[in-house]
Amino acid sequence: MLLFNSPQASYDFSLAGVSRTIRAMKLLLFDVDGTLLLTGGAGVRGMETAGVRCFGERFTLKNLTIAGGLDPLIYKEATALAGVDDPHLHHDRFRETYLRELKANLDLNPDKVHLLPGIEPLLRDLRGRADVVLGLVTGNYTAAIPIKFAAVGLDPAWFPIHAFGDEAPDRPALVRLAVDRYHARYGQAIGNHDVIVIGDTPNDIHCAHANGCACLAVATGLYSMEDLRAAGADVVVHDLADPQPLYDMIAR
Numbered sequence: 001m002l003l004f005n006s007p008q009a010s011y012d013f014s015l016a017g018v019s020r021t022i023r024a025m026k027l028l029l030f031d032v033d034g035t036l037l038l039t040g041g042a043g044v045r046g047m048e049t050a051g052v053r054c055f056g057e058r059f060t061l062k063n064l065t066i067a068g069g070l071d072p073l074i075y076k077e078a079t080a081l082a083g084v085d086d087p088h089l090h091h092d093r094f095r096e097t098y099l100r101e102l103k104a105n106l107d108l109n110p111d112k113v114h115l116l117p118g119i120e121p122l123l124r125d126l127r128g129r130a131d132v133v134l135g136l137v138t139g140n141y142t143a144a145i146p147i148k149f150a151a152v153g154l155d156p157a158w159f160p161i162h163a164f165g166d167e168a169p170d171r172p173a174l175v176r177l178a179v180d181r182y183h184a185r186y187g188q189a190i191g192n193h194d195v196i197v198i199g200d201t202p203n204d205i206h207c208a209h210a211n212g213c214a215c216l217a218v219a220t221g222l223y224s225m226e227d228l229r230a231a232g233a234d235v236v237v238h239d240l241a242d243p244q245p246l247y248d249m250i251a252r
């Protein structure tokens, strides 16, 4: 059964009837790797193995920035560095090989595949709230999400709004796609100032700010709190075990 949050404004009337606050709906767009979960390197290993299977040892991800990137762009960069001719002709085969290798690598080291601190209770709580809609904005291939989520017990249906790495040319465009999908799904627009991107890399911060959205950055990936502050995040937290900073952003 699919469980969806339905968007509805939250009305808070004061007892005296003197003041009234109407709080808008908030759309929360979560990144996946380094934000919701860690795969213990299964993603990168799976991609590298797939690349070597398809193109030989010349394929490597060693000199590329993977975190915060879009899977199809990582493929494009890696094949360019490897000198692959007509990489678009091989993309489907690479992706299918990667998805198989990803699953195999996740199964190999289940102890290293886990949700990050606080994520489980946070999602449980947010799913019960009427003033937020949950979404995903991630660089993963669409088909990689059910595989990664199954490995940590997350249900993709908990996130009715999503935009994946193979659905737009860059990360800021993924945020725009998610906002458009909110509109299409619920029949009402959401202002970009009511969208909060939650991610672990400077790319997450950039894609939020490029669209006038707020960003909560979480230092559970490769970047430190200092890095994320320097990259301009609106709020930076060590992890989401304490959800209060996010709740404060939702209440703004």
Ligand SMILES: [Mg+2]
Pocket: 031, 032, 033, 034, 035, 067, 068, 199, 200, 201, 221
């Ligand atoms: Mg990430």
